Amino acid sequence: MSGDASVAPGQALADRPEGFRRVAAALQQRGHPHPARWLEQSARTCAEAADALGVQVGQIAKSVIFRLKAAHKDEERAVLVVTSGDKRVDTAKVTALVGPVGRADADFVKSRTGFSIGGVSPLAHATPPVVLIDRELFRFDTVWAAAGHPNGVFAATPEQLVAMTGAPAADVTEAG
Template identity: 45%
Template sequence: MASGPERFLAATAHLPITPQRMPDSTHTAAEAAAAVGCEVGAIVKSLVFVAVHPDDSREPVLALVCGDNRADLDALALVLGARIEKADARSVKESTGYSIGGVPPLGHPAPVRTVVDRDLLRFETVWSAAGSAYDVFPATPQQLVDWTGGELADIGTR
């Protein structure tokens, strides 16, 4: 079976994405910022949640949150019209195909509804995971919105 970075590269081959392998872990936003040499806010945290809809149906949701923000679950619930639960490691892997710490914003086996923290627009370039805790790629915030089909919303809080 292909590694996370190999699967990410194959899934995004049609896009102008150039992943970079870092010598040190990028598992946390602080580690990623240190490895890349950017502000913590320019790191994209790909956080998976479960939206529980009024009819009790459940849907994985990917929140792309500014590295210096926390996900505002109340704001996310309002955007989605659903109750929000944190996804466990197994659910993250099942819905995205990747392990926590290396979840990219796109390149999943099936589409995942995505909400993008509007605060990412503060940056010209942001850095996201590319399939492992050592692989990242740069993009503009607008590229992430376009590539993921994500909805821009105020879902981050400091």
């Protein structure tokens, strides 16, 4: 894969954005075998990430954030659905699992997760969200998740994502 650089343990991260550094540190603390990787081109979309990595779009573990509705806006929590890049999240299925959810705007995503849209990682959040892992990811041996920045990714098995997040694997996508 040309145009990218892995961040190996001990490599200086000072020139990378804070979100990327936070995820790289979290992966290292968990003893994850695959370091965060910095792509020279942005991978804000699943198609961009798949092209940059030379993998199928379904292997991109995209992060979709919802707002878990509460009586007071300041009590609303983020719900993170980590889904296969070739699938669409079924909001009704998510609601059935965690309660009523709504759209999350960029400010909500940034304030609750500490990441900007396009770089939301499954781990190392500012405030721990409710997390669901799409069972469709288990079609693949390896998937690629965001590492805190649109240029950051890391490889994992779906089982490793479940273990790192403590989240259940669930049916959260639209049929078809």
